[in-house]
Amino acid sequence: MASADGKVVEEEGVEDDVVEIKEKPLDIMRYMDAVRDSSAGAIATFSGTTRDTFEGQEVLELRYEAYETMAYRELRKICQAARERWELKRMAVAHRTGVVPTGQESVFIAVSSIHRQDALKACQFVIDEIKASVPIWKKEIYNNGESWKQNSEFLTRNTT
């Protein structure tokens, strides 16, 4: 992987892991197929979808942006950390950026493992870690304003 200025970004995860940040709808089946493995007995997935209300206010759309080089690096670190904790076959993690209409996937995680517990636990771990450390931001747009959101997982980890 190379960043915009041509510097080689250090690879931290397993090369087979699919890690993507893209400004397009996420193709769920493609990620599920990417982790499909005949030696695996389970594929666990998590979809994060965009809500249409926040504290009674109608959310018209959401806008995501990423610090891409760092976000890729953090996502790979998370995959690596999950592999160290559980016995996993394949992993795919994707985050959408740009304008995301309500009711659509903003994040998708797929993990395969021989036994389901490993994949299920890893999936939960990956989404929790994404919320705590991956530099991606979400702004909610309402009829009468807009608001940058803050993940409690990040604030907990970064309070001094």
Add this chain to the structure above:
Amino acid sequence: MELNEVERSGEEEEEAGGAHHQRRRRQGGSPSGRTEKKQITVRALLFAHARELAGGVSEVSLHIDDGWTTAQCLENILTRFPALKSLASCLTLALNDNYVDKNAPPMLVKDGDELALIPPISGG
């Protein structure tokens, strides 16, 4: 990503009152002949809420003395964009794609480093 607005920062603007548009060559010395510290350039990136508070500026080149810490760079940016101070208490820094640990000893920046201002994240 909007990375097109580049603001020059640092001493040449303040000293020259806007007369210099090109960065002074480090080896060129100063016209006054006084001894100068080595100058380095650090790219600072502003994202999300931080970029908006800075009036849409997403990248700032800091031309600074060698030996500055990441915290000093942040102070410099806050001075240039006072509106960012409202966010300062919850800003985290990242140096070359790695979070700067607020509890670790001060970290020095090097020429060519990339320093990002990370407002509270909200991915997922």
